[in-house]
Amino acid sequence: IFDVWMMVVFGIVGYFFKKLRYPLAPLVLAIVLGDNAESSFRQAMLISQGDVTVFFSNALVGGMTGLALLLLAWPLLGWLVRRARGD
Known part of the structure; x- marks a missing residue:
């Protein structure tokens, strides 16, 4: 079932x-x-014993983490921009 x-x-x-x-x-x-x-x-x-800064420890890892966060937030950012423009 x-x-x-x-x-x-x-x-x-x-x-x-x-x-x-x-x-x-x-x-x-x-x-x-x-x-x-x-x-x-x-x-x-x-x-890292719970330290989240390990994800920004060097340029490559920080760039990839930043890109992942940007891509995660992209739909919300697009919705906010469209809402602000009144589309």
């Missing part, structure tokens, strides 16, 4: 993704890479 409920839930999620024209590629990428990213994040936090 658990499998049936999972199918229903993911069917509803898929319906809303399709209705909102959300691309499928980011979702698949998150599902595939999410576990590895979480393990690596946990390992980095354990090694």
Whole structure:
């Protein structure tokens, strides 16, 4: 019965993704890479004893972290700009 409920839930999620024209590629990428990213994040936090500045420790790592944060915030920034312009 658990499998049936999972199918229903993911069917509803898929319906809303399709209705909102959300691309499928980011979702698949998150599902595939999410576990590895979480393990690596946990390992980095354990090694640095909880210090988040390890993600900005040198130019390459800082640039990649900054780019990731920018890409994460991009939809919100675009929405705020469109709202400010009145589009």
